[in-house]
Amino acid sequence: MSAVLTAQGLHKSFGAVRAAADINLTFDPDTVVSLIGANGAGKTTFLNIVTGYLRPDSGHILFGERDIVGFSPRQITKLGISRSFQIPQLFNSLSVRENLLVAESIAATDDPQAATDEALTRFELAPYAAQKAGLVPEGIRKLLDVAMALSSRSKLLLLDEPTSGVSADEKVAIMDVVIGAARAARVTVIFVEHDMDIVARFAGRVVAFYDGGIIADGSPDTVLRAENVRRYVIGEEIPHAAA
Amino acid sequence: MKAAAVAIASLVALTALALLSPQWLVFMAMLMLAKGVVVLGLLVLMRTGLVSFGQGLYFGIGAYAAALLSHGLHVADAAVMLLAGAAAAALIAALLGLLLAGYRDIFFAMLSLAFSMILYGLLVKSAALGSTDGFNLHARTFFGVALAPGVERRVFLIAGAVFAVVVALLVHRLFRGHWGRLATGVRDNELRVSYLGASPYRAVYVNYLIAGAMAGLGGALAALAVGHVDPETTYWTTSGEFVFIAILGGTQSILAPFVAATIFEALRTVASQYAPNLWQMSLGLAMLAIIMFLPAGLWTLAERRRRSA
Numbered sequence: 043m044s045a046v047l048t049a050q051g052l053h054k055s056f057g058a059v060r061a062a063a064d065i066n067l068t069f070d071p072d073t074v075v076s077l078i079g080a081n082g083a084g085k086t087t088f089l090n091i092v093t094g095y096l097r098p099d100s101g102h103i104l105f106g107e108r109d110i111v112g113f114s115p116r117q118i119t120k121l122g123i124s125r126s127f128q129i130p131q132l133f134n135s136l137s138v139r140e141n142l143l144v145a146e147s148i149a150a151t152d153d154p155q156a157a158t159d160e161a162l163t164r165f166e167l168a169p170y171a172a173q174k175a176g177l178v179p180e181g182i183r184k185l186l187d188v189a190m191a192l193s194s195r196s197k198l199l200l201l202d203e204p205t206s207g208v209s210a211d212e213k214v215a216i217m218d219v220v221i222g223a224a225r226a227a228r229v230t231v232i233f234v235e236h237d238m239d240i241v242a243r244f245a246g247r248v249v250a251f252y253d254g255g256i257i258a259d260g261s262p263d264t265v266l267r268a269e270n271v272r273r274y275v276i277g278e279e280i281p282h283a284a285a
Numbered sequence: 286m287k288a289a290a291v292a293i294a295s296l297v298a299l300t301a302l303a304l305l306s307p308q309w310l311v312f313m314a315m316l317m318l319a320k321g322v323v324v325l326g327l328l329v330l331m332r333t334g335l336v337s338f339g340q341g342l343y344f345g346i347g348a349y350a351a352a353l354l355s356h357g358l359h360v361a362d363a364a365v366m367l368l369a370g371a372a373a374a375a376l377i378a379a380l381l382g383l384l385l386a387g388y389r390d391i392f393f394a395m396l397s398l399a400f401s402m403i404l405y406g407l408l409v410k411s412a413a414l415g416s417t418d419g420f421n422l423h424a425r426t427f428f429g430v431a432l433a434p435g436v437e438r439r440v441f442l443i444a445g446a447v448f449a450v451v452v453a454l455l456v457h458r459l460f461r462g463h464w465g466r467l468a469t470g471v472r473d474n475e476l477r478v479s480y481l482g483a484s485p486y487r488a489v490y491v492n493y494l495i496a497g498a499m500a501g502l503g504g505a506l507a508a509l510a511v512g513h514v515d516p517e518t519t520y521w522t523t524s525g526e527f528v529f530i531a532i533l534g535g536t537q538s539i540l541a542p543f544v545a546a547t548i549f550e551a552l553r554t555v556a557s558q559y560a561p562n563l564w565q566m567s568l569g570l571a572m573l574a575i576i577m578f579l580p581a582g583l584w585t586l587a588e589r590r591r592r593s594a
């Protein structure tokens with residue numbers, strides 16, 4: 043199976059801050075991978091580099107076989123990588139439905155109206171269709187952000203904290219909808235998440251970031267149990283063996 | 286269809302006005318149409334969240350293009366002049382747009398103002414074009430048909446009405462569909478537009494081009510009405526007038542620019558007659574009142590009435 047996305051030796055610094063320090067990762071098709079890590083660990087930076095928003099100081103990003111470093115977010119979107127944002131990026135003065143219509147029309151779907159109705163149903167947004175995107179609850183904004191990202195029929199979907207800012211009891215429901223839609227669209231998913239229950243429940247593989255680097259990579263069972271992950275990512279107090 | 290009905294009604298009304306009303310009213314109606322078209326173009330641009338303080342540039346280019354055809358090339362056909370005005374403005378907008386589409390907010394506004402002032406400077410310095418005095422133009426035929434002296438303006442008003450209505454219908458159509466939503470999308474969130482795979486730059490560029498062409502058409506129509514062009518057409522006060530009318534009318538309706546242009550012209554005529562030294566101040570006060578009480582423009586009044594009815 044050839045990889046969907048390969049990151050090779052990515053480096054990125056902001057002044058003295060190392061946001062990416064030698065990141066090497068490979069993502070296989072049809073997988074759901076979670077990126078975890080404390081605040082400032084470099085998860086969003088990784089997504090920003092992959093989507094061309096930031097240019098790495100060095101390293102390569104291969105989408106399939108193609109090196110996409112230097113491409114703009116727009117070009118990368120057109121190649122087949124889409125994303126949602128930590129803070130939903132919507133058209134606030136348009137209705138929920140119009141937001142999707144813009145997305146579907148840009149994606150040049152045969153019938154944007156029908157595709158929009160489909161997305162409204164799949165993402166359970168239909169009751170909010172006529173409301174202004176700027177005025178609906180955060181959970182709905184999160185879902186809309188993902189629905190818009192999926193409109194481009196991408197091969198790879200990057201989700202930056204799809205459940206942040208919503209109440210704990212809504213998280214599972216949101217992820218059920220999101221992952222269900224992603225599976226139906228047969229896209230590879232990489233999602234950033236702080237809630238370890240969500241990670242354990244939805245991810246097939248977990249990559250743990252710390253200080254711009256990767257400290258663990260593997261199945262949820264092993265990664266979430268690893269001592270350095272519990273210490274640096276989950277923030278448990280673990281007494282030093284030596285102490 | 287509501288838009289088509291409004292279009293036909295407007296055409297009928299303007300034609301009746303052209304045939305029946307006194308010359309001064311025909312003149313006023315032409316100016317109103319000319320400014321309405323320019324301001325409608327401004328609304329196209331405002332959809333993407335940008336305000337140009339330099340539409341006088343294209344208004345002037347349209348006016349001078351029409352006038353030069355008559356003066357320099359002895360082409361005296363009004364239809365040719367109108368089309369040439371729009372085409373000349375579109376050409377320059379296509380060039381300057383490459384630069385301007387990369388700017389936003391106050392930078393866009395000031396840069397557009399700067400270009401209009403450059404043209405103003407060039408015109409004032411240009412003796413061949415009459416410098417500050419400008420020069421006269423004469424249109425005697427329309428689509429090749431010779432017109433008797435006296436009826437020319439009436440025919441030009443009908444022609445202007447047809448052009449304006451067609452342009453307004455096109456804008457209406459354009460904005461009801463994807464392009465209108467995309468433009469709003471660019472205004473709301475360019476990042477998302479890029480991340481959907483579309484180009485905010487291109488959307489701004491195209492809307493800038495449309496606005497420029499419409500200002501050129503308006504300029505040519507105004508030149509036909511006045512029979513004279515001078516550098517004032519490109520001056521910042523002219524551009525400011527367009528922005529004023531746009532705010533006066535609001536952005537909710539395709540008709541708003543025309544209604545607002547009419548009110549503006551009427552206001553100015555009355556004010557300059559009764560208070561020749563104070564009319565600018567009265568316009569300023571009117572503007573203040575609108576921004577404070579009707580921030581979405583006069584059109585909110587019509588909306589309110591419709592809602593309460």
Ligand SMILES: Nc1ncnc2c1ncn2[C@@H]1O[C@H](COP(=O)(O)OP(=O)(O)OP(=O)(O)O)[C@@H](O)[C@H]1O
Nearest residue numbers: 056059060061079080081082083084085086087088
């Ligand atoms: N554009 C930028 N300019 C300067 N510093 C930045 C920029 N983007 C990120 N950083 C810094 O890089 C580091 C990594 O940030 P990043 O946003 O990738 O963290 P994160 O893992 O997504 O954290 P969080 O969980 O809080 O979202 C942080 O120290 C951050 O302050």
Ligand SMILES: [Mg+2]
Nearest residue numbers: 085086087128
């Ligand atoms: Mg982040």
